[in-house]
Amino acid sequence: METQRVEPEHIAISKSRGIEVDWKDGKHTSLPLETLRRECPCATCTGAHGTPPQKWTPDTNPLRTYTERLKMQSVEQVGGYAIRIFWNDGHNAGIYTYDHLRKLSEADS
Numbered sequence: 001m002e003t004q005r006v007e008p009e010h011i012a013i014s015k016s017r018g019i020e021v022d023w024k025d026g027k028h029t030s031l032p033l034e035t036l037r038r039e040c041p042c043a044t045c046t047g048a049h050g051t052p053p054q055k056w057t058p059d060t061n062p063l064r065t066y067t068e069r070l071k072m073q074s075v076e077q078v079g080g081y082a083i084r085i086f087w088n089d090g091h092n093a094g095i096y097t098y099d100h101l102r103k104l105s106e107a108d109s
């Protein structure tokens, strides 16, 4: 697979739905919240420090209320190469590089 670096032309953020990216090569990516949360690249979620990965899984409790559903509280740009997502479950350690977003989009399609 190509490892060539592709930059986003435009990133559209919907805090209750997810992220859409228009890439400079013309590709369009739609990443739902669940995908982004599950693929959080931080050390805790991936087990990078030799600890077992603590992958996020969707809350299957049927009694959950609408307000408990997964959402992004805010999204911050990091150094022109990544975004950081602050989740409403308190998690915010994941730095999503554009490369990572691009990889997710290719795994998805």
Ligand SMILES: [Zn+2]
Pocket (backbone or CB within 6 Å): 040, 041, 042, 043, 044, 045, 046, 091, 093, 094
């Ligand atoms: Zn994480």
